[in-house]
Amino acid sequence: MTDLSTTPLDALHRELGGRMVDFAGWAMPVQFPTGIIKEHGQARERAALFDVSHMGQVLIEGPEAAAAIERLVPADIQGLAPGRARYTQLTNESGGMIDDLIVTATETGLFVVVNAGGREGDLAHLEAHLPDHDVRLLADRALLALQGPAAVDVLAGLAPEVDELAFMESRELVLSGLDVRVSRLGYTGEDGFEISVHADHAQKLARTLLANENVAPAGLGARDSLRLEAGLCLYGHDIDETTSPVEASLAWTIGKRRRAEGGFFGEERILRELKDGPSRRLVGLRPEGRAPAREGAAIQDEAGNRVGRVTSGGFGPTIQAPVAMGYVENRLREPGTRLAIELRGKPVPAEVSKLPFVPHRYHR
Secondary structure (H helix, E strand, O other): OOOOEOOOOHHHHHHOOOEEEEEOOEEEEEEOOOOHHHHHHHHHHOEEEEEOOOOEEEEEEOOOHHHHHOOOOOOOOOOOOOOEEEEEEEEOOOOOEEEEEEEEEOOOEEEEEEOOOOHHHHHHHHHHHOOOOEEEEOOOEEEEEEEOOOHHHHHHOOOHHHHHOOOOEEEEEEEOOEEEEEEOOOOOOOOEEEEEEEHHHHHHHHHHHHOOOOEEEOOHHHHHHHHHHOOOOOEOOOEOOOOOOOOOOOHHHOOHHHHHHOOOOOHHHHHHHHHHOOOEEEEEEEEOOOOOOOOOOEEEOOOOOEEEEEEEEEEEOOOOEEEEEEEEEHHHOOOOOEEEEEEOOEEEEEEEEOOOOOOOOOOO
């Protein structure tokens, strides 16, 4: 793992006993000595601290940046007031997704967080299509995610203003003497925050947070089980350059004005699918028994015909049962539809389930 990129918290992860793995070219902790199940529970019951510094943080500044980026994404970005954030996707000309991302409006432009695996490609795409704007990767920033019901009290003890933030709201604050950007959002389904901090100060902030009795470190394993229970897509698995936002059950991210006006890459396919429906749809799946379904497993209808495939699967620690997501023919998308998932060469009964598997507890 000597050729992997490292985050500003790499030494701390190793000190805490993190088991490091290669994730999108970065050395990242998949778990700590407590194990994935306890880390998962920590986020559901108290507060878990994740290092997400491998994600790309990008500033876009210049005239009418919100209007300009709307050519590249189907969300209503112009409608964002400064400090408000929105989840959206970078779409390509065929209506697939280059990446999914969070866009936050600032006083001077946009603050964008993209996935680790696509950060270089995303940056090049943004630079190519926003030639009149300053597009800058914030390579000197770390990103920490504090997730769980105790997160707000932990952070409010360092900066009381944190308690004023609504879900999907972001603000520049001083946290424990450090200049940071705090955003109330996350990837677990729980109330929580992402904190953008200068790389030189990341370890100090992480240690301050971990000193709180309600906080413990968590790795990629728990992050994945939490987002799966929350029904949140993972790029490169549940969504990619061939899948449209409508197929991925992300039509809710496309606002009324954008549906009426269009003007984004892939609009022909996406608007058609919004009107007529796609040929397939991403759904939640609940297999019977205790064995988890894994990515790539075939999905069958009751007659034994292959009608789709699993894109994410695992065991849900919160509900103590296997859960999965996958694409099925659109006619089979309704919750309660009986299907089967092929496990070890045998069909296991499964049912289409409403997402999320565990109710979101975002701060509204």
